[in-house]
Amino acid sequence: MGSNEYCATAQHSAQHRSQAVSTGAGNGLRDVIVYVEEGPRGVGNSENHAPVLLDQKDCMYVPRVIAMRTSQQLVVRNSDATLHNVHVYATENRGFNIGQPFQGIESNKTFDTHEVGIRVKCDVHGWMTGSIAVFDHDFFAVTAADGNFSMENLPPGEYTLVAWHQSLGRRTQPMTITAGSTPEVHFEFES
Amino acid sequence: MHTKSKTFGLMVPIIALAFLAVTRLDTDSPEHATVSGKVIFRGTTQSSELIEHFWPSHG
Secondary structure, eight states: OOHHHHHHSGGGOSSOEEEEEEBOGGGBBSSOEEEESSSOTTOSOGGGSOOEEEEEETTEEESSEEEEETTOOEEEEEOSSSOEEEEEEOSSSOOEEEEEOSTTOEEEEOOOSOEEEEEEEOSSSTTOEEEEEEESSSOEEEOOTTSEEEEEEEOSEEEEEEEEETTTEEEEEEEEEOTTOOOEEEEEEOO | OHHHHHHHHHHHHHHHHHHHHHHHHHHTOTTSEEEEEEEEEOOSSOOSSEEEOOOGGGO
16 A cells, blocks of 8 residues: 555545644644743753653654753654654754654654754655754743643743744744742733 | 862862752843744635645556
8 A cells, every 4th residue: 555545545534634824722722832032041951851752653743742851862763654754944954854664663863952943854745844942951842722822931031032933933022030930921822 | 188189079079069059040030031923824825724635556
């Protein structure tokens, strides 16, 4: 069975979805990377972060958007019984293009430099696209299906908070953290 | 000599534990904040759960 036939079987969903814009409850926007742009870089320890998984399952990237620390391990897995390749277009980091022809095969990668918007695609299946963001601090999050996010342990200070979406661009807003505060920040995107 | 060595041997783990405790306190300081929020999409044409398209073979 060819690679496209495999992905087209009913078992692997006859209806493949472009998840470029995915919304949930209350029009919450999924897969937005929210992060502190200027601030406590170098804070935290990447060794405290468990490896993060980029899976290829049912001919989709799962998750589609990944935010991770510099030096954190990225495990790239092919859970499909068909050929995929993972083409990573980094500019600040070393990109890579690896073929994964077998089900269950894994490759381990790391990124050394802060970089947001690293494009990921499969050259075999054009609908398979994703993004990776790499941070040299701990203050980032990816919005859940309902658009919610949370970042812990941000020290007091003046920051610029950024919300970045692969298709819709980025929004910024200033944020002041004072001792003991529990700020709430909302972003809006339009098509 | 033996006593000095033993004392030094005890001090090393004590200092290490103290350092870890201070680091832990700094990381989880009550002065640090948890920032939470929501990102909303105000699109006019893309309000469904997923923007879907079909493979050419599926029309």
